[in-house]
Amino acid sequence: MSEYAKPEEFGLADLLCCAAAREVADNEIVFAGTGLPMVAIMLAQKTHAPNLKLIFEAGTLDGRPPELPTSVGDARCEMGASRSSGLSDAFSIAQRGLVDLGFLGGAEVDEYGNVNTTCIGDYLNPELRLTGSGGNPDINSFARRTVFIMVHEKRRFVPNVSYITSPGWRVKKWPGGEFVHRRELYGSAYRGGPSAVISTAGVFRFDDQSGRIYLDTCHPGQTPEEIRGMCQFDLDISRVKGETELPTREELHFIHNVLDPDGIFIPAVKKG
Amino acid sequence: MSTDKRITLQQAAEIVKNGSSLTFSGFTIWRRPFALVYELIRQQRRGLHLIEVQGGPQTEFLVGAGCVDIWESCWVGHELYGKYGANLSRKVGNKEIIVEDYSHAEMMFRFSAAAQGAAYAVTQTSLGTDIHNPEYDMLGRAGLRDGTHPHIAKHKYQFVEDPFFGAGAQVLLPPVKLDVAVLCVQQVGEEGTVRVNGQYYSDPESARAADITIAFAEEIVPEEYLRRNADQNTIPSFEVDYIIECPFGAHPTGMFGRYDVDGNFLKDFYGRTRTQEGFDDFAKEWIHGQDHMSYLEKLGWPRMLKLKANTALNYSPRESKGGK
Numbered sequence: 001m002s003e004y005a006k007p008e009e010f011g012l013a014d015l016l017c018c019a020a021a022r023e024v025a026d027n028e029i030v031f032a033g034t035g036l037p038m039v040a041i042m043l044a045q046k047t048h049a050p051n052l053k054l055i056f057e058a059g060t061l062d063g064r065p066p067e068l069p070t071s072v073g074d075a076r077c078e079m080g081a082s083r084s085s086g087l088s089d090a091f092s093i094a095q096r097g098l099v100d101l102g103f104l105g106g107a108e109v110d111e112y113g114n115v116n117t118t119c120i121g122d123y124l125n126p127e128l129r130l131t132g133s134g135g136n137p138d139i140n141s142f143a144r145r146t147v148f149i150m151v152h153e154k155r156r157f158v159p160n161v162s163y164i165t166s167p168g169w170r171v172k173k174w175p176g177g178e179f180v181h182r183r184e185l186y187g188s189a190y191r192g193g194p195s196a197v198i199s200t201a202g203v204f205r206f207d208d209q210s211g212r213i214y215l216d217t218c219h220p221g222q223t224p225e226e227i228r229g230m231c232q233f234d235l236d237i238s239r240v241k242g243e244t245e246l247p248t249r250e251e252l253h254f255i256h257n258v259l260d261p262d263g264i265f266i267p268a269v270k271k272g
Numbered sequence: 273m274s275t276d277k278r279i280t281l282q283q284a285a286e287i288v289k290n291g292s293s294l295t296f297s298g299f300t301i302w303r304r305p306f307a308l309v310y311e312l313i314r315q316q317r318r319g320l321h322l323i324e325v326q327g328g329p330q331t332e333f334l335v336g337a338g339c340v341d342i343w344e345s346c347w348v349g350h351e352l353y354g355k356y357g358a359n360l361s362r363k364v365g366n367k368e369i370i371v372e373d374y375s376h377a378e379m380m381f382r383f384s385a386a387a388q389g390a391a392y393a394v395t396q397t398s399l400g401t402d403i404h405n406p407e408y409d410m411l412g413r414a415g416l417r418d419g420t421h422p423h424i425a426k427h428k429y430q431f432v433e434d435p436f437f438g439a440g441a442q443v444l445l446p447p448v449k450l451d452v453a454v455l456c457v458q459q460v461g462e463e464g465t466v467r468v469n470g471q472y473y474s475d476p477e478s479a480r481a482a483d484i485t486i487a488f489a490e491e492i493v494p495e496e497y498l499r500r501n502a503d504q505n506t507i508p509s510f511e512v513d514y515i516i517e518c519p520f521g522a523h524p525t526g527m528f529g530r531y532d533v534d535g536n537f538l539k540d541f542y543g544r545t546r547t548q549e550g551f552d553d554f555a556k557e558w559i560h561g562q563d564h565m566s567y568l569e570k571l572g573w574p575r576m577l578k579l580k581a582n583t584a585l586n587y588s589p590r591e592s593k594g595g596k
Contacts, residue, residue: 058302058473059471071301071352075529079585086472086473087473088380091381118373131348135346137398138377141397141398165402167400180400186441188439189396190440264352
């Protein structure tokens with residue numbers, strides 16, 4: 001086991017990347033999006049989960065990219081893959097229930113893990129139209145666990161997201177729109193849901209029964225009370241385990257010397 | 273009937289009429305038929321109904337140029353070269369475009385249903401989200417779901433209970449109705465057989481679903497060459513109506529085995545086209561008054577050689593991924 005790095009040896013992106021990598025167990029089938037999650041999964045592949053199976057949404061199955069792809073459609077995804085195909089395969093595999101874990105992002109999250117990537121403000125009169133859903137709701141509907149990686153700002157941690165792009169633990173039953181637990185809606189496709197939010201302030205998890213979010217660990221330099229103050233809802237801080245596990249020197253080596261040497265997704269910490 | 277399906281870029285653009293429903297090959301910033309997108313902008317096509325499994329720079333160019341009235345899809349952006357679709361965002365804010373949101377898998381399954389000739393797609397994805405909020409049926413709100421518009425279904429979605437094994441609530445989705453699909457691929461034969469190298473994304477479904485399919489290719493190759501290894505081909509000849517040889521036809525998007533994404537170009541576009549004036553200025557510089565060859569000349573050989581893929585790696589090791 002490699003020793004933990006000292007605080008001056010890593011940045012926040014390193015901490016998030018390592019925390020995300022630790023959500024992956026060996027032999028799992030993992031759905032990867034572009035950016036930091038891709039680095040995190042490849043980090044897990046290089047360290048504790050060498051047998052994980054990586055699926056890229058654009059259609060690369062069991063990929064082992066030797067070099068970091070810039071996006072899931074990238075030619076770099078396909079080197080060493082078991083099969084290269086298309087989106088119909090990727091989403092069929094997800095709907096079939098073969099995906100253990102997905103990494104996702106979001107602009108807003110609420111206390112039941114509903115995520116918005118569609119618009120800021122009223123959908124019919126938006127302050128800002130964002131990218132839209134992409135595969136966020138699909139992976140979140142079908143994977144056993146999903147992990148969200150987000151920038152932590154008070155405006156992003158809200159009681160109700162302006163638009164539920166991606167389903168959390170308590171979702172809307174149409175046509176009326178009343179909130180129900182997701183197991184009531186998903187029938188045979190119910191396999192789980194959001195398992196963690198890794199923000200720039202801490203790591204959050206969800207209560208097994210209620211599906212409500214709670215603070216699990218604080219990143220170095222953050223207190224539970226401070227993090228509660230960074231949420232618009234009343235954050236449960238009664239179950240905090242302590243500080244988020246720090247990156248090890250070995251992990252930092254893989255991130256900066258092997259996976260992302262150009263610092264495209266994980267900027268290097270400036271020395272001196 | 274001649275078996276040669278060759279047409280020119282201008283003819284290809286003329287197949288797409290004002291008001292046509294249209295889709296493209298590729299995925300986000302990969303294998304988008306940009307030569308045609310530019311030509312549609314030059315020919316000032318209007319009222320397009322763009323239906324995409326997911327959007328990308330091509331959406332942003334057509335929307336920015338005012339070619340698109342309706343966009344049905346799930347995502348638009350430039351990946352790491354631009355985090356959202358600023359032109360679409362601006363037009364949504366100004367209510368100059370109708371956007372109908374589905375999820376990514378929903379869009380894919382709608383294309384699959386169309387390619388199968390099925391009456392609908394069925395799935396359990398995205399249950400409980402605002403994608404299924406009846407208030408957010410934008411084509412319905414615009415009064416376009418009255419059954420008189422050939423590309424627009426009478427409902428955005430419907431729910432049913434699984435009648436067979438009791439699997440629970442299912443979402444029924446309408447198949448996409450496409451007049452034209454335009455593909456951008458590595459190789460096409462004289463009779464239309466397409467060979468895609470690398471991920472084929474949703475190209476086979478697009479080609480089969482559309483009434484007319486046009487294939488732009490880096491090279492037209494002898495049909496018999498492709499037929500020697502039919503197992504490596506992606507789309508059968510009879511699903512492709514017209515073919516065009518158009519090298520670097522996907523630029524600034526990338527093509528597996530041929531050239532990388534031009535990240536600098538996309539970053540420049542994203543940075544400069546937040547406003548309509550900015551878009552118009554960009555279009556004046558790169559689109560209007562150009563044709564495909566003069567566009568490539570303007571890019572210049574050094575830039576194109578830097579993007580050119582290594583034939584063993586299938587990407588360019590020279591192109592910095594950060595677009596720096």
